[in-house]
Amino acid sequence: MSEATAHSSAQPPVQVPNVEEVLLDELLDRVAAAMESQLRFVTMTCLDSGANFELYYHFASGSHLRHLHLVLPKGTEVPSISGIYFAAFLVENEIKELFGLPITGIALDYHGRLLLTEGGPERPMLKERPVEKRDV
């Protein structure tokens, strides 16, 4: 084994290309535009960055990924895009359930019971919530 072609640990953070910032009120229009240009819906990603939620909407045209980036303070309601992209219903339910991000109007709403079961953890993906290890 050889030593690596080394990078210093102080390298600048790598950035994701093709990210467009969007505001909450233009979200649906932008998604509709994506639909019109026949972009394939890839998925959504939610990040808990303290006071805010960061939402990425990932789309693809052919093999190229494009992202919409939405930052919003916790507690803000987000409209569902499943009316435009039905495929988003699964991941929207998931985000709603795991992060507690209020997404409204999901085409097929599981009401917070997609993945989690009563009596189990709630909103486990939030940062401030330490995960209790469960023992039998």
Next chain:
Amino acid sequence: MNEYSIGALGVLVAPILGGLLFGIDRRLTARLQARIGPPLLQPFYDVLKLLGKAPSACNNFQVIAASLYLVTTVLGLLMLLLGQDLLVLLFVVGLGTVMLILGAFSVKSPYSQLGAQREVLQMLAYEPLLVFMVVGIYLHTHSFSVSRLLELDKPLLWSMPLFLLTQTMVLGIKLHKSPFDISGSHHAHQELVRGVYTEFSGPTLALIELARFYEVVLILGFNWLLWHTVWWAGALLALGSYLAVILLDNVTARLTWSWLVVFAWVWGAGLAAANLAMRYVGLARIQ
């Protein structure tokens, strides 16, 4: 040997023969799939084990249904052995099948229900074929009884060759073999789990399995009738169609119920009718 001892012997020997046939089926299927397969006696182990399981049934009727299924199949076999009326035999055996279906219907379980619905359609598919075969026999002997048939000195096969095909089809349907296994199969890898058998379990299921031992002998007995003059020729004929069904099972996928009914009625009943028509025309010419 009087007829009672024949009957008693048949009732005792048939399940052994049937179990062995199923054993051969499983063993042969395994060998066709490059496996070693279970021991030849596996079906007997299965039945014994099921008998020893804790009694569990969803309602009393299920037990009655299973027992009627068994008893009618045994009765059917007895009637065959004692040279009784074949048509009555068919309906007596049909009673058992209907009871099995009703037993499956008696539980509000979707898989059992759908399985039962499809079993009804299976009956719809094969029952006419059996009746036509019996009619074919009548046209030779002017009697519906087996005993009269046995007095015939020429094998039926010469004048009823197409019935060998329809009988093979009936066998395939009855044994739930691909492509006819719409309502339940031995291995549960199908959309209806085990179809009609889903809700039967433990000793109740054992009765059904035992009934199936008798049933396979009974159906093969029908095949045997096609060449009754030389006993081993008939047995070979029966074994041949049994092996053909196993081979077919291994080279086809399961098809759907609508296909089955159409196929059985167009091809099965078609072949049967063609053969009967040949016979009728032949008889008319003789007269």
Next chain:
Amino acid sequence: MTMLIRRILGNLLAKPATRPFPVVSREPAPGYRGAVEFQQENCVFCGACALRCPANAIEVDRASKVLRFDLFRCIHCACCAEACKRGCVQLRPAYHPPVFERPEFEFSGAPVVASESRPAD
């Protein structure tokens, strides 16, 4: 269909593909990451293996020099073997046989305590 018929009839005539397990046990390949074995005599209880284990199957108490290994947690990734500079942990090419009861494996610096079992439930 003809190809398949030929194939299955060929199967019928050929020897079955079934390995005669358990009559003849087939040795796993030489590099197989199977049974975890500890050479306790060389162990210095540095805890490198425990640190690297993704499944927390190894527990090392550096103070009292005790190593506990939970077979039921082990995912056979061989991280411990990679981590151990002294070669005390190795994955032998053999599989752990099934057990009726949860085995307990632990050893300490000295004296050596053999593995023993406790009832599972």
Next chain:
Amino acid sequence: MGLLDRARARSPWILHFDAGACNGCDIEVLACLTPVYDVERFGMVNMGNPKHADVLLVTGTCNLRNARVLRNLYEQMPDPKAVVAIGACALSGGVFHECYNILGGVEGIIPVDVWVPGCAPKPEAIIEGAVMAVQRMQERRRKLREGAGSPNE
């Protein structure tokens, strides 16, 4: 009774339930059915229906949702029955110990008779486990019979 015991030993029908495994153990369970391993030699058939099964093979770490299913399935299996837990996840939760939605193994949800360690265990180990489960079932019956003093159930 000897005959019945022999029949029992030779005809364990299998129900396999995946309680949240990664599929690794499941495909190894399935591989047991295939020509190379062929568990049907031991009379084992994958029944897929708890009402017909004798041995329950469980893989995967449980969560609340599939634990409910697992209990239901176990409940529907007629006695005598045995449970084989397969793979690190079913044994203890394995690599998923940091996950929030696991209960950590099958034990505690239903009684387990045989543990098959490994990630994923080899098909040989799974077959061995199933055979051991049958032994366990027999032993339990023998004990029960000796204890209760009645030869029949």
Next chain:
Amino acid sequence: MNLLAQVSMVPTSVLAGVLILSPVAFGLVVYAVRTKWSRKGMVSAAGWGLTLAALCLFTKVALTHTTQAFTPDLAGRLTWDIVIILLDVVLLVWFFVIGAWLRNAPIMLLAAAQAVIVGAIETGLVAPKHHAEALYVDWVTIIMVMIVSVIGSIVAVYGLPYMKEHEKHAGIPEEASRRPRFFLTVLIFLGAMNGLVLANSLLWLFFFWEVTTLCSYLLIGHDGTPDARRNAYRALWMNMVGGVAFALGMLVLAAAVGTLDLQEIVGRQVQAPQQPMVLLGLGFLVIAGFTKSAQMPFHSWLLGAMVAPTPVSALLHSSTMVKAGVYLVARLAPAFHDTRISSVIAVAGGFTFVCAALLAIGQSNAKKVLAYSTISNLGLIIACAGLNTPLAMAAAVMLIIFHAISKALLFMAAGVVEHAIWSRDIEDMQGLVSRMPLTTVVMIIGILSMLLPPFGVLIAKVAAIEASVVMPLALFLLVIGSTLTVVFWVKFAGRLMMADPVVVFPHVEHLHSMYFVPLLLLAAGAVVFSLLVVPLLTELVIPAVAQYYAFMPVRTEDILAEGNVLGVPWPFLFGALALAVLLPVLYSRLTRRRCTGAYLCGEQDSQATVTAFRCAGEVTSAVSVRGYYYEQYAGEDLHTGWMTAASTLLLMLMLAGGWIVR
């Protein structure tokens, strides 16, 4: 023996009078005295009277072994013939008035046509008048009289509580009750039906025939709803078409044979070479039979008739009135023995047998299934009559008996269920076994008695198939039809039996005694008569058939040699089956079984009171299983067109049959 001897001394004409007139008299009392007790008393009295009279007639013939044609006397010059003619006139005028009242030209036209034709016969315009014996008694007649009187009485009694509840549900106050009119009509019908089966003179037969048409019309329209009126009207005009065909048949026969004496027509026809004209006349009568028995293409009226209160369906539209059609065809059968039209009748009957069974598969309305099954079975009986061999005729008679019992039972049970759940939909009856176990068991017995051995219907069906081997086409139809029959019955029974697998002993429902007793009687009848199938066949049916084919030597052995049904050791079979039922019951008593609910892929909700499972969103959802009706294969819309066309073609062929070279 002394009593029996006395019974056999009673003149047949007296018994006939009791059978025909007493129900009418009781009916008039019911109509006049409008109290609960008069209704109960009179209907019961009529029932007992009819039953006793029928039994007396049975005993008498059994002891004397004679068939007998006779004409009862009335006072002096006034003969019953004249009374019948007068009543006929009244009846046809009544029909005309109904037509006028409905402002319906076809009805008026049909009534007028009948009047003209009957007038032409009566006035001797067509052929010189010839004396015809009015009534005739033989075994077949007696079997029919027994069915009409016994089952009719049972159904009439059952109708008492039924109609009460029926009116209560419809919100009709006691003062405005139409029950007196209802029971009057029913009782008149019973009298007329007895007259019909006893009649030997075609004119008498025609009169009673038209009375049953009228009763049917009144009873179908009894509820007075638009639906009821529409269907009553349809039943009326179709049956009047049959009436016209009947009258035409009489006309042709009167011209060609010169007599309206049924026995004589049959007798002469058997001896003489078959003349096309006579066959045409017989063909018209057969068409009349087809309309009354709701054979294709006339089957739609019987389905419409299902709007009537259920006792009507049980009595008129399954066990008795519709049997008049097949009875007539069967009566005539020896006359066209060994002719081409006989074959056409067999095929037409078989065709209806298959088609109605197919259409029954597509129905989810329980009464419609029963109606289609009735049509189907009547088709089978007609096919037997068409096959026209002693074995076939024996099968036909057996079918008439067993079908009457089972179908009346089924209709009555369906009526009880309807009054409990206020629905006729089979889907609403699913799991009935856990809500109304008693009724369901009765219903299941009824269903099983329609399709399984060792019940009589099935034995008759086997005999029919065995008889049909002489005719490949009919054979084909019978085989296909029997299989289709199994499908809809098993589906039906399956729906009733689908129970939640809970270990609670179902609460047995309380049944009104006037429901319970009739149901019990008929269910017991279905079982007992099936047990007695061998003596029934050898002692009753075969002698009847032998009388029938008096022109050819019929011996029991000959009939039985054709088929082997009776060679089967039935008692042994019964024993084995009984054992197969009893042992599990015993076993279930002795062992404690465990029920773990239905298999629902592991997601069964054991807390739920019904069979339910957890699904998306962790919600509990009840399992619902709908029956299959295969609408895409067995839908009414799909088939009615071509079936009507094909069956019409068959009827044409039958009429022309006499001219087609044999």
Next chain:
Amino acid sequence: MSDRTTIPFGPQHPVLPEPIQLKLTLENETVKEAVPHIGYVHRGVEKAGERMDYTQNVFLVERICGICSFIHALCYCQGIERLMGAEVPPRARYLRVIWSELHRLQSHHLWLGLLADALGFESLFMEFWRNRERLMDIFEKTAGSRVIISTCTIGGVRRDIVPEDLEMILRELDALEKALDVAVNGILEDRTVKKRLVGKGVLPAGQAIVLGAVGPVLRASGVPVDARTDGFAAYGELGIEPIVETGGDSYARTRVRARECYQSIELVRKAIANIPEGDVIIRPRGRPNGRAFSRVEQPRGELIYFISADGSTRLDRLRIRTPTSANVPALVAMLPGCEMADVPVITLSIDPCISCTER
């Protein structure tokens, strides 16, 4: 009472190898509605990925799915390598292709076998799974485990394959290809199988894109999207043409997968022929920092990892989008209108991997 039949299809169902429930609403035997109920396999891997050391995560993500475990690890490692700016040695890249393609091959064998089984074609199931055992043996010999081979790691691979073993792989693949001809002929040309597959679960290209379908499902609808064309690992050098069918039905999906088996065999052969000598691993310096996407092609389709790291040993966020979660909406859209008997076939036709979907 409802005039429709509602039945639970799963979680435990013999034709479903994994727990998922479809609540089917039937009219006669026609499916009117199918509502998926998942969560039986949800463990919370994304959260565990934030709590475990980023190097240990390799073994965690491998166990998201045991069928394509190597490719999960590959995707994760490529993401981390991107964040650390690490360059993987060429031999390691070729070995990654070899193991990836062998995994794809075994996964497709597994799937083709399961499909045959769901069709009641037991002997064909046995045939595929018997052939698959050759691949399992290859894994055991080259990687030390049959299922979860744990050879991919950050900076390369943990084991080299010695030349004799490469030879052995080639020999085995030759034998496999011969056996595959028979089995593939069985599933693609058999009339009974065709009757069950052709025209079942049709997904037109436009709908497939809108529903976000990926992998063989998308390609079977005529859309040539294959992440391997991005050229990760050694795919750039080896060259790859996406396999496309235009039928859009279950049969087309079966064809795509069957043809991909041959493609994988070719790729492995090419990779073995061209494999360079040299190291198989580097030890990258530093810690991952920043946000990066990693995208690879799993047997089931496009697999995407989104990794957010802040320079510590724990990741800030590990988001995993698996191909099946992208194909489930397509499944929900395809099922209504099909026959009950076709439900297993259509469900299988997206090659569902529930443990991927739920993580």
